[in-house]
Amino acid sequence: MTTPRDEDRTDAIPAAPIPDGPPPVGNLPTTPEPTPATRPADTPVPTGTGRSTHTRKPRPTRISGTWVAVLASIVVLIILLVFILQNLTGATIHFLGIATTLPLGVAMLFAAIGGAVVVALVGAARILQLRRQAKRGQH
Template identity: 40%
Template sequence: MSETPRADDPTQPTGAPPTPGRAPQEAPSTREPAASRRDHDEDPLRGSRTSGLWVTMVVVGVLIVLLVVFTLQNTQPVDLAFLGWEGRTPLSAAILIAAAAGILITALAGSLRILQLRRRVKRQGR
């Protein structure tokens, strides 16, 4: 008479199906202690503030090169008039000044909204 292997039998192959009529045996925990896991998580090649700064500097450098190319390709002078001010300036300077003004106005509006939300949160916290 042939004997069927038990589910908890260490000689039974790992990938073998459990014996019918028995609950499947839970696999042994492969989790490492927290301290040991922490050592593995500290990958020496992980991102850092320095690597983030390096990426930022590369992006800023590329943007500056693009701005220089834009400025050199758009040197033709244009006449401008704004609220009674009149003048003549290179096209690239006029566009860059307008873009900078738009960024500043957007940043001001965003800052005011952040201050408003902070006050609201502070009031609700009381």
């Protein structure tokens, strides 16, 4: 008695197509490109090397963040320079009994710096407060 081979059987399940390209990296899921046998007729044929189109986006680093901050700072400084150069009209400033004349742009820059210092001090005080609370919670 002969047994039919698996290739000759009509009820055999066809094997899944093997995807082209390199094996998946890490835990990233890859979607194999359809083979000509499984691709619908109206789907365009992919071109290229047959590699997976999934690319891993690099994670931001501290250096890249610093670089972006430096570029943003340069832009802000250029804007401040233009502002100061366009506001050179003298303005009399009175503070704690002292009167002085400064260019308007410089006086406004000093005011902005003073405001930033106040905000930084309040933020630093809050950070210290949260650190103390966290330290007490650990012990």
